[in-house]
Amino acid sequence: MILHFDLPDWMIISYLFIIGSVIGSFLNVCVHRIPSEPRFLDQLRSLWNRPSHCPRCDTDIFWSDNIPIFGWIKLRGRCRNCQMRISPRYPLVEFANGCLFVLVYLFEVPGGFHPLLSESSIYSEIGPQIYPGLNGWSPEAFVWLRYAFHMVMIEALLVASLIDFDLRIIPDGSTLPAMIFAVIASTTFGILHIVPVWFQDESLARTFSIVTPDWVHPLISGPRVPEWISLHPHLHGLAVSLIGLIVGGGVVWAVRLLGFLFLREEAMGFGDVVLMAMVGAFLGWQPTVVAFFLAPLFALLAILGTAVFVRDRSIPYGPYLSLATLVTVLFWKQISPIGTRFFDLGILLFPLILFLTGLFAACLAMVFAVKKAMGWLPPEIEMGVWRAADQNCFVAGENVDRHSCRWKSEDWEGCASGRGQIHEERWRRGQAGSSNSMNRPNPW
Structure with a gap:
């Protein structure tokens, strides 16, 4: 073309x-x-x-x-x-x-x-120019439309990455608007995806007929790309975006949950979950999975390069997810032959994913056991019983003036005025220049 x-x-x-x-x-x-x-x-x-x-x-x-x-x-x-x-x-x-x-x-x-x-760079033989077809759009308009669509994602990733570098947080304001835009645009145009939401190798049934039961054969046989994708392009655009959103956020959530269960610490923040959900809404679930597995490589390279200068174990992971997403978009044509072998498995992907998830959980459990045996785990803090005396001490501490380390009192302001401290006390209470403070009668 x-x-x-x-x-x-x-x-x-x-x-x-x-x-x-x-x-x-x-x-x-x-x-x-x-x-x-x-x-x-x-x-x-x-x-x-x-x-x-x-x-x-x-x-x-x-x-x-x-x-x-x-x-x-x-x-x-x-x-x-x-x-x-x-x-x-x-x-x-x-x-x-x-x-x-x-x-x-x-x-x-x-x-x-x-x-x-x-x-x-994002051309695919089963891309939208074939499934479901450009539907009246010229090839020039198609490439510009998809370019603008991806630039919205990249701009949101840049904002989220800079905020994450500064504050170690990814606010919803940097990701949710772009995610909503991705779902609407993908549904409206129906030709913004990189690869279809579902495809498989046509020879799966013949290849796995010996090792799979008979009832599985109808599920793994069929065309390269389902026919409904070409018949309902807008529905397919919605499916690409929503399934990508679920898979992108779900895979990060799963790692976050497994890290908490086996390592007793937060492996990834919730902002990373929303970030990858946004990426999935733009790219679909297959490129999002590729980007997720590329991100640790960039993070590892960055840690090794700064290990001599930086001692902090925690790192902002959002920038590396963003970088991996950008690399996936720029080099998809080189990456896709490797990833396609995995995504071509069709329905057989599900048992493989369950196996890999169990293997990952076993590796985390092994790491936790080694750290516990070597005494590298932080000591657990025993939580005592909160008694009435503790509550009284807490309330008293909350009412201590942080400047004088004394309890606040409602003394007559004339005493502070006689000591020449009336304006300082009003300033410490945040009343300096306020109408409430200026309208009080002179104590003298």
Whole structure:
């Protein structure tokens, strides 16, 4: 299938870099504001509460100073009003995001003179151009549509990764909106997947007929791709997104649960569960599984490279899941021949998954037994009985003034005023300048 583009590659790449750097400026806002609110809706609301402003002097930033990359260079990395230093990470994120737009374009969208669709990094012989077909979309529109679809995912992954690096959390505001978008877009267009939600090797029945009972043969026989996928493309798009969401979040949840049961510690955070569920909603369950198993490799390389300088055992795992997802998208055509051998098993995948899960649990149990025998486990804290005296001590401690280490009292303010401490006490109670404090009668 030959593609025809009217604009030269250099012009498209220039436009994409500019668009990516502008969006990168907005991503900086997301990274700064989303973690500042605990609730999901408040996280989203914080993005448009007010324009960008200096956190020290609270002055709104001029539009000309907000130009990506060049605005920071023009200000020399300082606020125009109060001269507060502005972190160089802001222009670096803008520049990196522009490069990311270009990088994904060069891999996903074939370039050159009359390129072929098969040159795309996510091309598959059983891809949407065949199952269910483009359904009236031109090949050029198809590759651009899928490119934009994947860039939404990559932008969400970048925001989640930067927040995870800073605070070791992945707020829902950085992942849930993209996940909802993925389900809606995948259902609406029906051609955004990489591979169908289900496919199998047509020779399975013949290959496994000797080792499987007769009642299994009808289940493992059939066409390469089920016929209903071509007949109901929108339903198939919904199935790809929802099953990918469930599998992506479920595999991380399973590792999290097994790690807690056998290692007595949290192996992965719940934010990682939502992150991979979002990835599954975009890519489908097969590429998501590949990305999940690639992530430990990148994490291990990072740990080995920084082991001399970093002593902290806990690492933010979200960035490595994000990196593995990006590598899966960029190199799917090279990875898929290996993964297809596994996914081609069809219904036989289920007993294999159960076997591998049991094997993984046995390995974790063995690690726990070795750590316990070597005395490497932290001592268990015995929980005593909470008595009335403990409750009284707790309540008393909660009412101690943290500045003077004395219990708070409702003394007449005239005593503090006579000692010259009336304004200090009001300030410590957070009443300085408040209307409630200013309207009180003068004790003298």
